[in-house]
Amino acid sequence: MSNSHPRGSSADSNSPVPFIDLVAQYGTIRAEVREAVDRCFETQTFILGDEVVQLEKEIAAYCDSEHAIGCASGTDALILALLAAGVQPGDEVITSPFTFFASAGAIHRIGAIPVLVDIEPDSFNLNPACVERAITNRTAAIMPVHIFGQCAEMEPLWRLAAAYDLPIIEDAAQAIGAEYRGRRAGVLGTIGCFSFFPTKNLGGAGDGGIMTTDDADLAARLKRLRVHGDLGGYNHVEVGFNSRLDALQAAVLRVKLRHLDKWTEGRAKNAARYEELIRAAGLDDVIQLPTVLPDRRHVFNQFTTRITGGRRASVIASMKEQQIGCAVYYPIPLHLQKCFAYLGYKQGDLPEAEQAASEVLSLPIYTELPAVHLERVVEGLCRALDRSTTLAFPVTTPVPQRKAA
Numbered sequence: 001m002s003n004s005h006p007r008g009s010s011a012d013s014n015s016p017v018p019f020i021d022l023v024a025q026y027g028t029i030r031a032e033v034r035e036a037v038d039r040c041f042e043t044q045t046f047i048l049g050d051e052v053v054q055l056e057k058e059i060a061a062y063c064d065s066e067h068a069i070g071c072a073s074g075t076d077a078l079i080l081a082l083l084a085a086g087v088q089p090g091d092e093v094i095t096s097p098f099t100f101f102a103s104a105g106a107i108h109r110i111g112a113i114p115v116l117v118d119i120e121p122d123s124f125n126l127n128p129a130c131v132e133r134a135i136t137n138r139t140a141a142i143m144p145v146h147i148f149g150q151c152a153e154m155e156p157l158w159r160l161a162a163a164y165d166l167p168i169i170e171d172a173a174q175a176i177g178a179e180y181r182g183r184r185a186g187v188l189g190t191i192g193c194f195s196f197f198p199t200k201n202l203g204g205a206g207d208g209g210i211m212t213t214d215d216a217d218l219a220a221r222l223k224r225l226r227v228h229g230d231l232g233g234y235n236h237v238e239v240g241f242n243s244r245l246d247a248l249q250a251a252v253l254r255v256k257l258r259h260l261d262k263w264t265e266g267r268a269k270n271a272a273r274y275e276e277l278i279r280a281a282g283l284d285d286v287i288q289l290p291t292v293l294p295d296r297r298h299v300f301n302q303f304t305t306r307i308t309g310g311r312r313a314s315v316i317a318s319m320k321e322q323q324i325g326c327a328v329y330y331p332i333p334l335h336l337q338k339c340f341a342y343l344g345y346k347q348g349d350l351p352e353a354e355q356a357a358s359e360v361l362s363l364p365i366y367t368e369l370p371a372v373h374l375e376r377v378v379e380g381l382c383r384a385l386d387r388s389t390t391l392a393f394p395v396t397t398p399v400p401q402r403k404a405a
């Protein structure tokens, strides 16, 4: 492997296209990460400590929140946030059925009841009108999920939260750096919850998570909940968890945070290029492109299209044969998961979520995706849909810096 091409594999128009390539990203930051990891070993501080305190300050600054509190995972961030916000067993929490399992899993895990309501078909995010209809006197919180890296429609949720005195817990696991009307995910509700799972836009070297809030009392409670409810000095005022962030994770994340905006720009550029090529190839009659709503900064944790006309299964089979990565997030909406059968939902209850689950297809979007690979993905889609691939793509926006070596 040459230094000029630090990627895990060489990229040409015939080589396989992985859905995600973290090796390529690591190649661009290896020296910085190694130095940060060495620092942790030299000090032998592994749990919380200065690296975590510094990361918390940097994330708070990045999200423009007063406080940030690290924890062991995005799932734990949701659990701790729900508890800190006062959600009790038997309470109802309204969230989306079209999300990663943890959103509703966290609600269930604290003994509360997930109330799943339908989504908006263009953004795949919670439909505020459905949220309003689901509010009862047992509702204790609203949990919007900024799915795929685009913020949910917040203004109507703010009105509902104010009218019914409800906290908003943002599941911002996929949305670090995303914006709604110029404000970042994490400060659009009472508590924001982020995940550092390696495939998130800011991913660690293992599990990790963080919570953001402007409320000093909530911040103090979140801080003690992650260490068994200890106020300090083994003074346990409530029973909490062991959910601490490792110093090693924080050290690696601090390195990666410095690159995050550049990486986000790369994702957005790839998204724009996909749109251009998919339209140029005339595939947009079958492939519905992602909608970026006004007043948003979409950070494209996923580039999620819809394959309409019942053609998704055959497209996936063809892409697999062509060794081009693609993925379905998510194939089964949460209201139809077996473990939530007790909630009493049935097929047809949440039609937009169900249709999305049957049509969505995410394409490789990572910053390091070589331009030739991105073109190969679109050519692959042409083949999968039995369209001509002989058409030469019009290069209206040359991207020389993204050419494979």
Ligand SMILES: *Cc1c(COP(=O)(O)O)cnc(C)c1O
Pocket (backbone or CB within 6 Å): 073, 074, 075, 076, 099, 100, 102, 103, 145, 171, 173, 174, 194, 195, 196, 197, 207, 208, 209
């Ligand atoms: C990844 C993710 C989580 C959970 O985060 P973990 O760090 O894996 O526990 C929660 N919600 C959403 C929407 C996610 O994408």
